[in-house]
Amino acid sequence: MGAKLGGGGGSRYTVEQNSEINVTPFVDIMLVLLIIFMVSAPMATVSIKLDLPPAIPNPVQVEQKEPVFISIQGPDDIYIGPNKTSLATLPGDLTAALASANPTEERVLVRGDADIEYNDFMSVLNVLQDNGFFKVGLINEDIE
DSSP states (O other), rough: EEESSSOOOOOOOOOEOOOOOOOOOHHHHHHHHHHHHHHHHHHHHHOOOOOOOOOOOOOOOOOOOOOEEEESSSHHHHTTTTTEEEETTTTHHHHHHHSSSGGGGSOOEEEETTTHHHHHHHHHHHHHHTTTTOOEEEEEOOOO
């Protein structure tokens, strides 16, 4: 806080409060910061030489098989594609539908109707997991 010691027509010894902002220290600090940033900016743009391998095109992609869908419409309404199955025959029917040398490595997509119970849905997932089908995806459909 500053004090004003003269002028203004008052008594010679009156001391008033100075309400003006002293911007000189502020300008000094800003100039110092400007110089620091000007000196350090070129150092931040140092490039590093990298030896990257040449770009090669992707090999011809093998056409992926369509995934097998398991639809759960009720406790006893389980379908593998268009074919109806049950919990007891689900692993065998799924293996036949996949038609692969290693059916447990194939992806299987499971979708359930909005009105089925959680227990019915989880019983299908548990049967799949117990039989080694771990690549299972869940399908969600929007309900309007």
